[in-house]
Amino acid sequence: MIARTVYLGFLGCGNIGGGTYHLLERMRTDLEERFGLRFEVKKALVKEIATARKDIPASVYTERAEDVFGDPDITVVCEFMGGAEPAASFMAEALRRGKHVVTANKVAFANHWDRLQAAADEGHAGLYYEASVGGAIPVIRTLTEALEADRVGEIMGIVNGTTNYILTRMSKEGSSYAAVLADAQRLGLAEPDPTADVEGMDAACKIAILASLAFHGRVRVDSVYTEGITRVTAADIAFGREMGYTLKLLAIAKRAGDTVEARVHPTFLPDSHPLARVDGSLNAIFLRGESGKDIMLQGRGAGEEPTATAVVGNILDAVLSARPARPSFRVTAENAFGVTENWTTGFSIRLRAVDQPGVLSRVSDCFAKEGVSIATMMQKGAAEDGWVQLVLVTHPTREQSLRRALENLDPAICAPESVIRVEA
């Protein structure tokens, strides 16, 4: 087989860019044997050549975006810039000019998907984003190819390695959130500014992408109810463990007819649930299809090498075009579905209550009034200064009913200290 050279352009060249460059080098012989393809990174856009990675020849670098999307030799552009802009605008320009785009950027992709797809349609180019969710785990491909034969009604995922690492250590050690976060930052497992991870926004971008693919209609990032792990305490985790639950930051999306729910929040799972044992910085996505039933995919959701394998997998897709990369639904600017915040789930509520007879009865009355059924109620520890700790677990109930019940509690006699949702 006579090898064909494919010229690549990079937008950005940090960890994932460097990882991709080196993976292509390591796999040079294999890719030539397997496909008759040679890949050359012709140009890589960086902010400043002087401070760019030294393990890539300086001649590859440019500070001008036009050198990447304006070069007629370059057929595939890989975007590694991060952030919404100018990444989305650069990708759109490359697509309009007929260049395939492979991105790892869940923020730009999830927020500007309609613009990007329109640019791809205009340029007759392919838009690929396997690396934007789940690193090496082939979840995008599973949804866009394997599961087109099915109707997927539910997704539950651990899609952020930083928060999974933090919660795993808090669970194993009984440590505080602040202590484990500091350690994670020291070890490079959390960013200096960890907000996007710990506040759940990273997971929200990812579930917006997965839900759109699964349900065949746009689910916007700003429709995703987003609650991170910053208020999780070691006590909550311990109480959960006593009840046979493991705490995870879950990204959940479900569809019923033309209504979807999409949410990210700390969630108690029974210890026996497959997702409950996905620890450290691993990711896992659980998909439920009508005919295929339950599938779970797990692996390294982040890291240079795992993410680079997803990028190179997409470069191969773009060049080999086994199946044209177009979504099988129209990517609209607005949501394709009604989005509800009145989902059904269980709740574990930790309350501070005055240590007086009749308090339990008044608390359960508040819940009963809203139709919220209590499965268990426990007092934790002894009274202190006239207050006790109660932990209530409800049966699955409507979110809005629970919120109203909490609002109706008399602050003179009790106050919720934490509210954690429970998925059976």
Added chain:
Amino acid sequence: MIARTVYLGFLGCGNIGGGTYHLLERMRTDLEERFGLRFEVKKALVKEIATARKDIPASVYTERAEDVFGDPDITVVCEFMGGAEPAASFMAEALRRGKHVVTANKVAFANHWDRLQAAADEGHAGLYYEASVGGAIPVIRTLTEALEADRVGEIMGIVNGTTNYILTRMSKEGSSYAAVLADAQRLGLAEPDPTADVEGMDAACKIAILASLAFHGRVRVDSVYTEGITRVTAADIAFGREMGYTLKLLAIAKRAGDTVEARVHPTFLPDSHPLARVDGSLNAIFLRGESGKDIMLQGRGAGEEPTATAVVGNILDAVLSARPARPSFRVTAENAFGVTENWTTGFSIRLRAVDQPGVLSRVSDCFAKEGVSIATMMQKGAAEDGWVQLVLVTHPTREQSLRRALENLDPAICAPESVIRVEA
């Protein structure tokens, strides 16, 4: 979008054929909306129309294979016959005539892959087999697309639902193999003739397929060391559990340079291993790539509906691809690699030994002579009639060393009763 009709032919129409037919009906509107495609099963070959499934119109059936692969309207042929022949010959004929083939038949595919690929090349047709391994789990697609960017060095899978169901129940209940098998047959979870499942041949076909894809070279079914579960006892499972192990029938393939090992046998896994908790009739495949690291895929490995989703996924691949699917390595008739039976693994050996001083010393000498290092040795229970039960666990060691050590044991003083391999 104006819908295009695609005519399908079925070879065989039992459970999976019926499942596929009905899935296509259920998904009619979705597939038209998603892809502008309508599917019509034009002809289905059956042995005898009079006894064929009644839930498919009799007009679809034929008893002549020529009506399927000779029909110019039919562009995709789905093979559901099972068994090596005449399935393989019929598939080859369809491929030569330019019809894409989608199969669920691991026996025909694994044993005749080179012939089938040659016929596909001749007819410029695509050959698809996602449904042959792992049911709804998209493992074939993961290997042939996602992981082309990587080098996969190791696969471990639970790929047979019948044996996993039996071992799970034996573990949970302490029941005997015979009792659980009989129950499984009664429940339709094991065949009347369960040989292919319980003797490991089904798993051997599957690992031959997965290993060939992972290592990019043919691994023949007859190269796979195959040992089923028929000699597993409740006592072995219980001893394993005391040591923190779970027993699974594992299909394992590893590559080191130009040598591969491929084996199916009962295996102890630490309880903490993700595969250890894949229970009942679920399947799971664990893949280790150099760059992507570890990925695990799990789900329903069998059953009408899950398998049908894999078949329809491949029908879509066949119809939507710009170019027919081709493997990225040459599918030879003979193995592409040296195949070794001298792999490295741990062993758990249950022995009957005379209850005399010095026996332990002589037993460990036999092992030491072959360089087999013993990690633990335990006496189980009390002496009976002058004999005791010993359970030995070795450190990872060469298979051939272990076999020689066992041969050198003096049958007058001890006899191995079970040998179960251990993967850490």
